[in-house]
Amino acid sequence: MRIPILKLHNYLLISIQTELDDQTAINFQEDLLREIHTTEATGVVIDLTSVEVIDSFIAKVLGDVVSMSDLMGAKVVLTGIQPAVAMTLIELGIHLQNVPTALDLEQGLLKLHQEMGE
């Protein structure tokens, strides 16, 4: 399964709508880095509104995506993390520090604009 990546100006938008198994998560990581490279995007919003489970593996992949994109010069914002998912992550002991987040896609785009002073 492949997660669609949309391009909007110099941003990439991703809304994860499927149950995330490990392989899908890893494919997504590779696809996104490739897209950042070919489109020279400067910002990425990953919307997690429909994601019902983030376990330690998926959390690690997401955290890695943020640091890797950062290295390539693209800021990533995670949006729409459900309350139940946020609580579960903290109880798992995963704090996703240094990962920019926002309430929804719109706020996420706003945050990118601000961070890049545009």
Added chain:
Amino acid sequence: MNSLSYVSIMKEWDIVAARQMGRELSKQIGFGTVDQARITTAISELARNIYLYAGEGQICFEAIKTLDQKGILIIAKDNGPGIKDLSQVMEDGYSTSGGLGAGLPGVRRLMDEFDIETEVGKGTKISTKKWVR
């Protein structure tokens, strides 16, 4: 209602199958959405550990009842390599696979009861319960 069910963990997709079954059952038992997320996440951690470290095993689910409580029992068992130092693997951040090492200590925090039996060379059995509040 069938109260005892299991998923064999042999390939990566079985991790998803196990958590879907766990979510379905915890919904039926009457857990709220936050507890459903806790239970589903715990199952995901246990199933992935089986897949990664033992190669194959089973996750069993059971709806349980006492006089005044309802809950879910999850048993993860495998005939894999077992765990040499139990206190070490229960520490946050300990991992032999470059993971976050959040799995087992996390499961203990997400669930209400947690019990682990393991023997090197024989396998591992983790039983964990959560009660409806």
